Amino acid sequence: MQEAHPLAETAARFIWWLPTLPLIGFLINGALALAATAKPGPADPSADHGHDQSTGPSHAASDSHAHGDDAHPPRHRFARAVSVVGPGVMVLAFGLALAIFAVMRGAEMHAPYINTLFSWMPVGDLQLDAALQLDQLSMVMVLVITGIGMLIHLFSIGYMQDDPGYARFFAYLNLFVFSMLLLVLGANMVVTFVGWEGVGLCSYLLIGFWFTEKANADAGKKAFVVNRIGDFGFMVAMFMLFANLGTLNYVDIAARAGQFAPGGALVTTICLFMLLGCFGKSAQIPLYTWLPDAMAGPTPVSALIHAATMVTAGVYLVARTSMLFSIAPVASLTVALVGAVTALFAATIGLKQWDIKKVLAYSTVSQLGYMFVGVGVGAYTAGVFHLVTHAFFKALLFLGSGSVIFAMHRAYHAIHNHSDDAQDMRNMGGMKRYMPVTWVVMWVATLAIAGIPPFAGFFSKDEILGQVFARAHGSTLASATYLGVSGATVLYAIWILALAAALLTAIYMTRMMLYTFHGPNRTGDGAQSHLAEAPWIMTGPLVVLAILSAFGGWLNLPETVTEMIPLGPTAVLEHWLEPVVGGATERIAAGSAHTAASTEQVLLGVAIAIAVAGIALAWTRLRPSSLVPKPLAEPSTGFQKVLENKWYVDEIYDVSVVKPVYATSRGVLWKFFDVGVIDTLFANGSAALARFLGWVGSQVQSGQLGTYAWLLVIGAVLVIRAFAQAGG
């Protein structure tokens, strides 16, 4: 029996309430959602008809059908209860998370706190428990999930208020939070996997929330399937770990990771399979295509799932299994390289998107790439830091865009315009006049993501860039060989890619702000007068997030900065995460000295310069006044067209993978092999043969006694012959 964990008798023992609270919310809201669909009475078909109207396919083009067709569709029957339960459980969970956090800060904690609930799969030497694990890393994630989740739940009260699926929406959202908490709190890979797939499920359900539109259902399905490609990798990684280490508990994996030869093929293979999972969930090349499509879901979903939490699960997992990645340099370099390429690639697409949410989606893909660069080069703290700040400002950006879309839609709705796209920036412009709060907070987020000091994004992004540079100068990564190229070269390439991505980020974000909020309004004369700021329940969370985006950087101020300007304590997050990822970071850094202070200052300067340059470039070169509304826009040509069509990646996948698999399954396997070969040739063929033999036999049965006699006699002769032979 181990000695009691310092957290054993504290509030941390209620940790299982964290996921349980949203689960309860899900059950209640789910029950309410189903109860609401129960028909008022069998003799009242009109009530049913009215219900249908509100989700009719006629207005399922986009977010817009959050708000009914008719003048004012009745609110959800249980709207009040749902509004209390849905966000209420999140408030409670956040409160509990804060309480546990407070306990943890006070406790001296070196080993994770494991809370075993029950034995899940006890099979021989595989003894899987349903167990939760609390350590500093999961605590950070829990705070982000419950905190931002709570804000987004509150925002949704306003955003989804007129939707007939109000209760269903909150049920799914609660279920998502439950899964996400399970993901980050799992004490073994399988519990994590439950959450991992659970968030995928919720993502699927929420993307396809307005399911009567085929495009939405398709997008949900695509998200789930692409995620499953990643899950395949995750599963194989688990199998390999179990086959070789005999355990799937993180604690035991960490203890036995020493059995692997550092840099060996086995651990590298395991890490690469795990990476496949991370790339799927976190939308990295080659599995990123689902995320832009996922914007079909309601905007709060995009903010919570497809920006702040779920898509960062891959980053979390790499940090969680840093004990493996840190001894597999090739895998780590793959993480970083794919992250850097994705960051740049997605940023180029972001440059030419017109749908405001699509811009943000590609931006998310790009920023996730950044995080992977961070965890890839062994700067796990930096990666997680960027994860946190990104959660702040990207959630803010999405909610802000949601606020804009909400306004646009209301305006269109007021004049019964159902043909124009409420998400297309060409239909916006000059929104700052109508939505000042949204405008301000969106700029805060834009500056944060672009990397302008002192906003949050600047510190986290700079941290990653600095670490890449430092690793190139001395680490196990730099001394490794990656596909015949020296690790240091690869790291420099990553650094340059990341810098280029930073430049593009500043450009496309400024472009988005310019087209949306500045210049003349292009919404149309009638709708223009109906544009208005969102209600306080929506702007409130925006403001909170704006504050976090502005000051989130204080979580982990770099030494270089605090030396120059005493802003506050240095590297809080790094110290906090030290017990979890410190060892792994050390192993990769291999004890090499920090970069010289002067170099760091130069790097800092470069980063700022690039961000400013990007904004300036966009500000001076782009002319929002020259834009025309979408219907009048000329089709783009050349390279712009390639970007606008996202490098045709979807089309390439479709032609190279989807169609061939489908055609082979249908044409070869089913129609040819199953129906043709097995059935026709073997099954029916043998039946036909039997029938033929039967026909031959029946010809003998002529009914002619003489024939029978002949056969009888010949048979008798033969039988006697056989007997004679046998007898003598």
Added chain:
Amino acid sequence: MNEFYPLVYTFHFYLFGLVALAAAIVFVTRKSPVAAALWLVVVMTSLAALYVMLDAEFVAVIQVLVYAGAIMVVFLFIVMLLNLGTLSELGEIRGKWGRIAAALVGLALVAELAALSRAAYSLRVTVPARSGPEAIAETGGVIGSIAAPMFRDYLLAFELTSVLLLVAIIGSVVLARKRSEHDAG
């Protein structure tokens, strides 16, 4: 063949045997059913004589009574009844190839039967031949020697035979009954 048979016995045995064989060949080649039936009667009678010579007097008597008498009379009766006495169609006997094939099959059969008979003959002499009045008296007389196994060892078969005969009687009556117009067909 170690047994000794008097010449007169052997002579008669061969005589009746050859008669039976010849009559059988004649029987099978007759076109007229009436002639065939009469030649068959000759075969059967010859066989009855052989039975006597083979110490089966009772069987011989039955042979004459039942076979040559009753059964063949029934055959002739049917021929008369159906008025087939003069019927002699050209296609009534199979063609050349049919006959050749039948001959071949017959040859094969007779060869096999001969082989089997030889085999059976070699198994012989487990029980000494019991001929002569003494032997017969010993086993309870001509009838008794048959009656004993028939009513002891083969009682069940005997009883079943009686049932069979009953069924045959009923069956033949039913089959040969002239149907009324209504249930014809």
Added chain:
Amino acid sequence: MLAESLALSAALFTIGVVGVLVRRNAIIVFMCVELMLNAVNLSFVALARAHGTAGQVFAIFVMTVAAAEAAVGLAIIIAIFRHVRTVNLKNINLLRG
């Protein structure tokens, strides 16, 4: 005389068989079958000398069965003849299913 008896039996039996094969008159075919039965009876009786009187018992059983068979068979022939007005087997194929 056993060998001769068996040889004769075999010959008569074969004649009966060939008769069944070549003749098409139902009644003659029938008589051929009777001949075959008689041939078998001869074997029974001849072997009875060597193996005990059970063979004679069988011969009697055979006759009984032959009698029954003749009765039923001829009745069938009558029935068929009424139906198709012939006893030529070539024209009778009532067994055809």
Added chain:
Amino acid sequence: MNGLLAAVHYNTWILTTLLALPLAGVAVLALQSRAAAGADAAAKMEIARRTALALFVVEAALSVGLWWSLDYSSIEWQAAVTLPWIPAWGIHYKIGVDGIAVVLILLTTFLMPLTVLGSWTGIREKPFAFYAMLLLMTTGMLGVFVALDLALFYVFWELMLIPMYLIIGMWGGSRRVYASIKFFLFTMLGSLLMLVAILYVAFKTGGASGVPVFDYDLLASSAAYPAQAALWLFGAFFVAFAVKVPMWPLHTWLPDAHVEAPTGGSVVLASIMLKMGTFGFIRFALPLFPSAASDPAVRTVMVTLAVIGIVYGALVSMVQPDFKKLVAYSSVSHLGFVMLGLFAFTTQGMQGAVMVNLNHGISTGALFLLIGMLYERRHTRLFDEFGGIARVMPMYAVALSIVAFSSMGLPGTNGFVGEFLVLIGAFRTVPVATTIATTVVIIAAVYLLWMVQRVIYNPLARRENAVLHDLNWREVGLLVPLVIGIFWLGIYPAPILNRTHAAANRVIERVGGVPEVNPTELTVRQ
């Protein structure tokens, strides 16, 4: 509970009672059918289905005690009974169960009442005969699970075949004759070969005594055939069981049989009857011929066929335009997992295989019931005819989604536990094949999500679909136990796993596998 069961000598009579009760039910239905000869069709249906339901509920209630009354850690047969049947031929009425059998028995008794409820309104013609067939089949199926005498086993094996043949042939769809004969021929082909093999082993083991030996334990303990003979014998059993599994390429009877069978028939066929094949491997083919089963070449063939079945079934499933056919092909894929788990020869693989069996029984049974509900409303099963149904049938949509996610192995549902255990167990011994099999998690998502989408999502374009009624209480009531089962087995499968552990290990030890690998002994392979 245990005390009560012991007090009534539960273990001594329960198995025989479970076998006899359905037979008695057949007699009851026969009498009722006579008594109700003059009644109209509706009244007949009412009498028949109520009787059947009552009988199956009693059967299920009786069987529940098996959960507690047995000693699952023992490797002895539980609740065993041995009586002479045809002693001259060495045939006995010998029955008994182990953990694996009990789990499948409970699955059977649990699903049969639901099957009756699922056929509640669908079977209007000859209701007495239909339910009598179900009862008869139940005896056959339970008999297969409990028989410990090969002759007895064969009798039960055939007993379950004929009612199913009649159910498809009499209450099936338009091509029912073709489907039923195909079903019959495929399964008959296999079982006749098995009969030959059974007779061979019986007489071979009986040896000089001249009395054949059909006793399972004697055969298993004395099984020593020449290597060549063992391969042939295993092959004969293999064909019989592989047809039932069904293993690729002997699977083509399944889609036809399913499409033509009535709902109740499909449920029983998929949920229970397909388990016979894999159960046969566990109970008979592996322990009786361990040398052949563990032959590397045989194993390679088995694992290859299993993996082909897994991938092939999923891919073909993906392109089906018919709801039922899709589910039928997905069964080929799922049962492939079972075979993979069995031939992994690890405890996780074996117990995972049992779990997949169970899960497939629940999930696919539920899917067929759901298909039946839709079919009764729309009289079609083509995906093109549906779409957007979630709007008018939200309860149905919820149920279909849950079942579909269970079928694709979403963690938290039963499907995951089985699939995961099979794969993690199989990876230890056949890593490459397992990796290929794992790709099916992707394909399964494709075909099941697409299925869900085409039925309940997408625009509600068809007028006929817009007026559909949501599930009624009977339908909800019959789905609820299945949904509970899905989550129970997904979240807390430990009770089942504990019960199948000893039985699984016995089979693995028999074939020379490695049931327990001590982690500390594992050396890292580089």
